[in-house]
Amino acid sequence: MSPSAAAVVQGLALAALLVLSPAGAARQARRPNVVLILTDDQDVYLGGMTPLKKTNALIGEMGITFLNAYVPSALCCPSRASILTGKYAHNHHVVNNTLEGNCSSKLWQKIQEPHTFPALLKTMCGYQTFFAGKYLNEYGAEDAGGVGHVPPGWSFWYALEKNSKYYNYTLSVNGKARRHGENYSVDYLTDVLANMSLDFLEYKSNFEPFFMMVSTPAPHSPWTAAPQYMNSFQNVSAPRNSNFNIHGKNKHWLIRQAKTPMTNSSIQFLDNAFRKRWQTLLSVDDLIEKLVKKLELNGELDNTYIFYTSDNGFHTGQFSLPIDKRQLYEFDIKVPLLVRGPGIKPNQTNKMLVANIDLGPTILDIAGYDLNKTQMDGMSLLPLLRGDKNITWRSDFLVEYQGEGYNSTDPTCPGLGPGVTHCFPDCVCEDSYNNTYACVRTLSASWDLQYCEFDDKEVFVEVYNLTADPHQINNIAKTIDQEILQKMNYRLMMLQSCAGATCRTPGVFDPG
Template sequence: MMGLKGSGLRSLLICVTLWTGPSSALFGHANRRPNIVLVLTDDLDVLIGGLNPLSKTKKLIGDAGMTFTNAFVASPLCCPSRASILTGKYPHNHHVVNNTLEGNCSSRAWQKSEEPHAFPALLKAYGGYQTFFAGKYLNQYGRADAGGVEHVPPGWSYWFALERNSKYYNYTMSVNGKPQKHGADYSRDYLTDVLANVSLDFLQYKSSYQPFFMMVSTPAPHSPWTAAPQYQDRFNTTKAPRDPNFNIHGANKHWLIRQAKTPMTNSSVQFLDEAFRKRWQTLLSVDDLVEKIVKKLEVRGELDNTYIFFTSDNGYHTGQFSLPLDKRQLYEFDIKVPLMVRGPNIKPNQTSQMLVANIDLGPTILDIAGYNVNKTQMDGMSFLPIMEGRLNSSGWRSDILVEYEGEGSEVSDPACPLLGPGVSECFPDCVCEDSYNNTYACVRTVAPSADLQYCEFDDNEVFVEVYNVTADPYQLTNIAKTIDQEVLEKMNHRLMMLQSCSGQTCRTPGVYDPRYKFDPRQLFPPHSWRPSRLSQRMK
């Protein structure tokens, strides 16, 4: 079986089996607390067909439980989003702002201030859960100047983590703090399959006397989009969807979108179509992974007592508004993600339109385990009552915060000197996917009477974008200059409240909640948000 080399996993699991975890009044006292599995994909979209290759996953999780159609991320980039999942906090509270070490991605400051309070640490320390991690953790994990692969975050009984960013071959894993190198042999090294088999080993050899939490974080469908050999000829005629926002100019949008070249060159379109196909090909191995885990749980008689979550760290775009390939943008294709959950007391074939975010995953998992979420400083809310049918929209939030701090270079790209400094992720035709001034904060509102997005940029233009997503699902028209002024002021006020919130104050009523109280005397000066270094920088 492909998986760990030697008997390290089995030896560790024997030790885990002999360990009995502590109990606490913070947790419930049910005799059989449920098990929990979280499958986290990397860059999996929901709006441009990302779920299409995952037929088994949709059947085994979505059809067997609840699918959320309004699931969003707090930041549309890997490291800030993953930090939000682990901590249950918005980026302005966990302070991971981008994928760099300087942006606090897996930095020593993160390790000291946030990792001890992440939800897996609470599950293990107070609930006696066996905790298992396999796959990509944070983009800068394993750097020598941040502890190397010897650093194992608190809260994990078993740790099998990828050094740095997603790969499929030729990578290094941290196995409980010891490096393990992998090469380019499919049968031994293809990472998605390695993760599947290590997960099956855990399920086979773990203790049967304690509940477990298992987090499996796949590299797919992140670049370099290397499919397993048996799937490399699939979807050969598939192309990226030509939705109304494909390959058009974003004339009424912020600077980074306006700088894209429209129409895209034929070579750019061919490249993104090829990448789209390869993304789907890599997902077929993820589909196999999910099937193997579900079947293993079923064979062991544990499936009926196990919650299984399936989601992504951010969405993705392939040609929308003439941006070739990436994430990072405020639009639905980058901030909306798949979320499916099955488990005890969740009826099959359900769909929920309630507004949930990845900051809710930690509180929900702790709630499932019986932990008193009010004892934490998490910004998110447990959506367990939604899944169990105990809560309707009148008792739930109507808006969330999305925030991102752009990345750029201090010097001009030699291939694109006319753009000047401050841009990054540039393609050969000098279309760039990120820049310092791609720094924004948004209120995303989903309520019975409104489906809106309001965003402010920290740039010299003090740019604002507003979309009525009901009338304009592809976000073609920025209505910031035509929307009712009172609505604009309320959304601005709500943005200021969310940008300064922490813990319980992040869960206060939103603009379209009847409990919301708007006092114009408390209104911040319009467009006063200045979250970062950007006011001293370029455009």
Template sequence: LSHTFSLSLTLSYSLSSASCTLQVGNSQYYNYTLSVNGKEQKHGDSYESDYLTDLITNRSLHFLEDRSPQHPFFLMLSPPAPHSPWTAAPQYQKEFSDVKAPRDGSFDKLGKDKHWLLRQPVNPMPESSLNYLDSAYRKRWQTLLSVDDMVELLVKKLDSMKELDNTYIFYTSDNGYHTGQFSLPIDKRQLYEFDIRVPLMVRGPGIKPNQMLQAPVLNIDLAPTILDISGTNLSSVNVDGQSFLSQMAPSLRNGTTRPFFLVEYTGEGHPTSDPSCPKLGPGLSECFPDCVCEDAFNNTYACVRTLNGQNNLQYCEFADSESFVEVYNLTSDPHQLENIVKKVDPAVLQAMNQRLIKLQSCQGASCRDNK
């Protein structure tokens, strides 16, 4: 998809301009119910009329055809791909038959010196787990081919309407995903780069092509950026994020980048043990395949990530009985293989702890105070 976009940023999301609005989204491919202007609309299992990614594409094209040319528009598309159950369109179900998940980085590495949840998978992974994650990887790619079609059709439609050069297009995702990293077969929910970092590509007025900017952008920045593009005075809006329009198009806006940011997650578990994995006990969830658990009640953490010209560090605290801490230097250890909490100057740990406390308690403008 990168050929249709002209800017790549490092961390996060979906748009066009503002006033008329269409929003559709679901996490199923067939047999779902939509709310259409407040009215229930049920769909079945016919590819031609019900496959959700294509339905979103077709309704978006109609939205563009029917819009009033005098008004700006905002179009947000949330296809189910590549979420489970990974149901590809019929014409794509045999694609990528020889593809496997990449075996590089932290793939099938031991979760040494990490939170207990990362220490519980079998290492090396059994063949059954490898087959499962490779199958999931292929199916996810297959579902994304319909998203490729969506992007191509919408870009061509905007071009035919002579609106392409007037429109900002954001392409992103809602979360990262792992397939075998630290012997965790498939899921998200972890504090590492493979789960928290998502693609973000943007093209539009004032953005020079073929740039890759390294300053971090967060999903909470999407709303203020869209409002900024629409001409809203951001000082009147109480949001934690900040516009990144100045990064993309410095000729249009002045602004600063953030040197650090917050990452946090509240773990989920079941009060009773999983019937298929009774020996693991209660408090865990997502225990598949092969009884590897991807989440737990105490998989609850908060991290501060420092990313500037001098440092690329991550400091994380767990809300568990151990008060477990993980620290990584991503400059020397981009795959976060070594927890260096015992090697770091205590003064640095204290400074990052205080920064984390500040980020967890901030609201609105105070979240953008980068001192």
């Protein structure tokens, strides 16, 4: 017997003795496994879940779909940091997708990574933990340790260097670089993640509960579909809803600068992007099916929670903005959230206001960890998942974003001057340094409201009554009751400085 095989047998024998003891058996019986599937840039507002027939059937119909799930920051790196830490951006300090914006920086690694929920699951709860896919946009940067850096809390680490790709990428395999090319059968990233996940489920220890986080590139650009799906959805185009290809009147200047109507070439471009995004999601749907089947084959499905969500939404032509995220509107901040697992009744929907800062507290709660020991801003969803009665829940949360922009002029659009970024050839720009805003998103028995302030010279304000105006066309900041404006302004200031429990205090429209 080889030394490595002998070590495996010895380890399994010791684990068997532990689990056969009364304490070990009881621990096994009560601690569920958790799987978190995170997609990249998948909206719900524009029908982003439509291609995922298997996912809807295997998770949504077998569990609960949250109809009002949001992200506090509609951009990849700040949103992912919120998932990992359970904190708003002003508390984890990741403000954009750059190292300078604290995305996977040395400071992030030192201050935040040791306290993420996976680190607590592994060190405090005895979970074996598995990560595969996109981590943070600047992960693997040479100035931040390269792919040799493996964050604390991960037993098995298969992380993508930098941003989403489908071919020609590098993975950190437990700190060692593995280069992939462009051969579909061995390199297509969504399928590689599926196969790695199945291998983990095949060869992991059966004597510890596990947590898996699988973070797919889809449906992020460059929208490269698997070969068998490249001709799917040929008759599909971006939805022509009431805020499509219209001027964003009474909105922040960045939205007003978009050219209306859009050119035919811009519309063709975004329609093509919309189709390709859906095509890439078909491979995610296959991944979900494979995972669920493997869990069922292993006899572990009934004791496993499966969460499915995205890091932010997306827009394709809303207010004549071609394609991107990072804006304050529903299409960018609202995401899918589907959950199945022990004690969750099938075919449920839930209208409570939930956010991605709740995922960490929820998963720690499932593992039996005392949430009072954390500094997280979010709330555990476990009472909602179980269907507990008479729950006191939030009526609002904070949305915040720090605009990206540079002192230099964008070479694509020199006439616009310095400060703009992410510009398209027809000089419609998706971001600027003063596209910096904070909002209170409220959903209560009497109000469905969004109040936003921009940190610019105008101190521009946008307010939307989503009951009357679900597509946020009419900014009512100048006509809404001034008393409500004052209350929302005060609530916004409070949330912008909150931390931990103070982020969960009653909102403006809470009873009492």
